[in-house]
Structures are given as structure tokens and as C-alpha cells.
Amino acid sequence: MYTVADLKKGLKITLDGDPYLVVAFDFVKPGKGQALYRTKMRNMINGTLLDRTYRSGETFEPASLEERTMEYLYKEGNHYTFMDQQTYEQVVMEEETLGDAKNYLLENLKVEVMLFGEKAIGISLPNFVNLRVTGTEQWAKGDTSGNDSKPATVETGYVLRVPPFIDEGELIVIDTRTGEYSTRVKG
Amino acid sequence: MKRDALWLRANVIKTVRDFFWERGFLEVETPLLIPANAPEEHINPVTTLPSWQLQTSPEICMKRLLCSGHQRLFQISRCWRSDERGSRHLSEFTMLEWYRAGCDYQTLMTDCEELLQHVAAVCLPDSRCFVHNSAKINPFAPWRRISVQEAFLRFGNIDVRDCLRKGLYEEILTSVVEPALAGFDSPVILMDYPSELAALARTKPGNRDLAERFELYVGGFELANGFSELNDPLEQRRRFEDVNRARRDGGKSVLPLPEPFLTSLATLPASAGIALGIDRLVMLTAGVDTIDEVVAFTPEDL
Numbered sequence: 001m002y003t004v005a006d007l008k009k010g011l012k013i014t015l016d017g018d019p020y021l022v023v024a025f026d027f028v029k030p031g032k033g034q035a036l037y038r039t040k041m042r043n044m045i046n047g048t049l050l051d052r053t054y055r056s057g058e059t060f061e062p063a064s065l066e067e068r069t070m071e072y073l074y075k076e077g078n079h080y081t082f083m084d085q086q087t088y089e090q091v092v093m094e095e096e097t098l099g100d101a102k103n104y105l106l107e108n109l110k111v112e113v114m115l116f117g118e119k120a121i122g123i124s125l126p127n128f129v130n131l132r133v134t135g136t137e138q139w140a141k142g143d144t145s146g147n148d149s150k151p152a153t154v155e156t157g158y159v160l161r162v163p164p165f166i167d168e169g170e171l172i173v174i175d176t177r178t179g180e181y182s183t184r185v186k187g
Numbered sequence: 188m189k190r191d192a193l194w195l196r197a198n199v200i201k202t203v204r205d206f207f208w209e210r211g212f213l214e215v216e217t218p219l220l221i222p223a224n225a226p227e228e229h230i231n232p233v234t235t236l237p238s239w240q241l242q243t244s245p246e247i248c249m250k251r252l253l254c255s256g257h258q259r260l261f262q263i264s265r266c267w268r269s270d271e272r273g274s275r276h277l278s279e280f281t282m283l284e285w286y287r288a289g290c291d292y293q294t295l296m297t298d299c300e301e302l303l304q305h306v307a308a309v310c311l312p313d314s315r316c317f318v319h320n321s322a323k324i325n326p327f328a329p330w331r332r333i334s335v336q337e338a339f340l341r342f343g344n345i346d347v348r349d350c351l352r353k354g355l356y357e358e359i360l361t362s363v364v365e366p367a368l369a370g371f372d373s374p375v376i377l378m379d380y381p382s383e384l385a386a387l388a389r390t391k392p393g394n395r396d397l398a399e400r401f402e403l404y405v406g407g408f409e410l411a412n413g414f415s416e417l418n419d420p421l422e423q424r425r426r427f428e429d430v431n432r433a434r435r436d437g438g439k440s441v442l443p444l445p446e447p448f449l450t451s452l453a454t455l456p457a458s459a460g461i462a463l464g465i466d467r468l469v470m471l472t473a474g475v476d477t478i479d480e481v482v483a484f485t486p487e488d489l
Binding site for chain 1 (some may be wrong): 271361412
């Protein structure tokens, strides 16, 4: 159980059955008056923002969140299945919950799955993933058009901009934090 | 950046000290560790030793010095209030308090005008203006004085008594009234508080519902709280007991009463006193919006 004295940026609490992350917090106390604890919170499932003001004496349930290393197995429709290699327990997440993370999911990729109780509410990826280019236009030698990048599709279906010298079939490194091309895997 | 702020802080404190010395105020140091503060419903002292407390304000000892015949006093000292930490609050902070015998809160309002003009002229020689939330506040422009009742009606279209009854006073004050006060380009004095919000202040002659208490706002930012002193020991004891009753009902600890202070109140001359947050005055002078930027260390740094 948390009290208002525990409130700070980064605290995770349960509110109306959902996990919330405190993204902004301030302590306000008018002269000789009662203290107010102003918070802005983000719903960790659907991302909506909420403003709430609390007073001394109010309490909160911590959000019981757990991160577990799991392996991505497969996609069916817009459902993505992950499995804990230790317990063989499987969880399913919708495309919407995964957000941009879906762009980097290749079978057998190890990710950190965030669990709220039994429910998987998000994943954290490695900062860099290697993906093979499955489609891109050939770079015409002597092209002086000045374009320093071109579109390429990788094996997950994700499309990004890569330097002109990248060919189909090459393995590239993508920064999952920005979604951008990072470097080519020499092989 | 922090280095500049610390130089400015030192300059503000020196300037404040010079201001009171030039006006014949006696600078005093009173004990920081005391057996009892004046109990307040919403201020929790830091308890040390077996049962003593760090001062939440130097008021108890300063008023006892008035009782012993001093006419004009000031002190710049550390105060402690448990569990107060925010962008404008530190549990340990620096307070300026000054007291005058033989006058009421009106004289303190004039002191505030002269003090802020002096600090602006000395510490901000070019702009001569304070800054809060990027807005300039000119202490040399005419100041506004607004009663609490009028402010709640004008800015919130609500009766302050209704707010108190419904437990909305702090909410309306901080989310409606204070933002409206930020719209003034000179400091504003909010005055004549409902008497239940002024446990140590004298009530207005002929109106026991209103206290001679005021708050100084600069750019909507609360800087100082002053009042005409209550000097009726029986009335003061009754109010302290009310405070402790409210604390007990609210699940807070009941606080010890400062007995020697209550005894001495019978000899307190007509007087007035005020507390001004030095850290906040430095914030306004530096034009920064968090208290962290004007202190050498925050608790989190330690």
C-alpha cells in the first residue's frame, strides 16, 4: 500500500483496476492550508492520460507488474503469442498493445514481457535487432541523383529507409528505439 | 547556473538583512530546537530528541521577545516541516520573519512594498522586476489589495465560506484564485481571511468571522503570510485546542501546547508579524520556477 508521501514520477499504481504510471507530480500547499498532491498519470494499457489530485491520508494499491523474458512464437490474425522458455507458459498480445514493437518481432526473438497480474500489457525489446532485407531497389551505379537513402522492406514486413548500397538479402541492424537503420551486418 | 544562483541567493539575503538593519530592526537568533511549536492543523513538525521539535517557524520565541519589550525584530532562520516536498517546497527551508510592536497588519503591507522594491533595486539593477513563470512582476507599479472573499467571488464566482464548508478551499485557491493573481503585473495582497484560517491572528474589530491576516502574492506565487497578532491567552488556548481536535479527527498526532508562550501572551503589546520564504524570494529574483535551483543541496542530493 502506498500513501501520498510515496507519490513521485515513475511510481506505478493500480487505479480502477488498471495499472497507471505517474508521469508528473507536484506537491501544492497553500499557506496554512491542506496539502494537495497533483499527479498526471498514464494508463499503462491504453496510454490515456489522467489528471488526479489527492490529499493527505489517501492510499494507493501498487500495480503488481512483473517483467519476464519470453520468446516470440508466432502471429495469428492480429494476435501475437509469446512463451516463457522456463515454464512454457504462453501469453497473447494484440497488435494494438504492441505498438511499434511489432515491426521487429521475428520468431524466436527474446523480449521482456510486462505482465499486470495475468495480463501481458507490453514488451521491451533489445535496443538493436538484426533483420534481413527482403525487398529493395537495386542501387544504380553512378546514380548522381543525390538521394542518400531508399526504402527497404525487412523480413517482418517493416519498411524503413536504408543507405543506397544495401542490397536484397543483406542483414541490417535496426535501432528499435528510433526505428531507424543503424548499420550493416558484415558477413 | 547553480553557481550564479548561489551568488544571487547570498546577495538577496545580504540585501534583506541590510534593509532591516537600516530601519532599526534588531536581528535575533532564537533556538531552532524547541519543546513545542504553535500547533497548526496542516503543519507537521519534525520531532527530535525524546519529544522536542525543530521549529516550523520562529514565531513563538519572536513574540516572547516582543513581550519583553523589543519593538522591532527580525530573523532569518531555518525551519522544518515534515513531508513537504514539491517544486516550491522543501522540508528544510529558510524563512525571514519580522515583527513590529505598536502597529497592525497594514504597516506590514507597507514594509512588504518597501522590502520588495529594495531587493529588486539592489539585486536586479537593470530590470528592477521579478520573474515568475516567465512573467515580469514590477514591485514599483501600484500594488493591489484584494480581500479573500472578493477574490473568490470575482475569480471563482463562489463564496469562500461555501468552499470551506465543502472542503474545496485549497482546490479553488490553487486552481482558480492563484492563477488569476498571476495575471497582475505587480504584487498582490490577499487580505482578511476567514478567522478559522488564522489560528494566531487577531480578528477584525467588530467582525469575529474575519482575521487581520494577509498573504503576499508575486505573479500568483505565494511569498509571505502576515497578520496582526492575537494577544488574548484564553482565546489563543481555545484556538490551539480546536486545532488539536481537528488534528485528532483527521487522524493526525495531537501536538503539545507551548505553555510559556501562552502565559506570556497576556503581556504581548498590540503588534504584527510576518513570515516570508527566502528561497521563494530568491526564485523570483533569479526568475526560476523550482526551489531546487536556488539551494546548494536538495534532500535528494544528500
